[in-house]
Amino acid sequence: WSMLGNKGSVFKEKWPAYDKKLAEDKEIELVVQINGRLRSRLKVSPGISQAEAFKKAMEDKKISKFLGKSEIKRKIFVQDKLVNFVI
Numbered sequence: 402w403s404m405l406g407n408k409g410s411v412f413k414e415k416w417p418a419y420d421k422k423l424a425e426d427k428e429i430e431l432v433v434q435i436n437g438r439l440r441s442r443l444k445v446s447p448g449i450s451q452a453e454a455f456k457k458a459m460e461d462k463k464i465s466k467f468l469g470k471s472e473i474k475r476k477i478f479v480q481d482k483l484v485n486f487v488i
Contacts, residue, residue, distance in 0.1 A: 432483040433458045435467050451478045458484045 402411040426447055431454060433441040441463040445454065455476060458464050468486065477485040 429481055431458075431481070433461065433464055434483060434485040435464070436487060437485060440464055440467055447481055449481070451480075454478055454484050458486075 407414075428444050429447050431443045431445050431449070432439060433443060441458070441461050443457055443461060445457060449457075455478070459468070464486075468488065471488040473486050473488055475487040477483075477487070
């Protein structure tokens with residue numbers, strides 16, 4: 402503490418202020434599954450809507466390869482975590 406040029410005891414100093422904006426993620430990883438198996442990961446902004454998440458997932462080359470012309474029976478979406486297609 403003193404080698405850094407500070408005076409007094411480090412134990413009497415105040416804690417640094419917390420800035421919530423600095424702790425927020427600007428980009429998250431959205432897991433894309435088909436029938437519960439991990440097939441891809443997408444980088445998206447936090448708070449992405451369900452419709453936008455499905456759209457981005459279906460545009461992904463890996464996912465479109467697995468889906469092919471299969472009928473999607475169910476779509477599962479967990480906010481900021483995953484997208485799952487049941488075929």
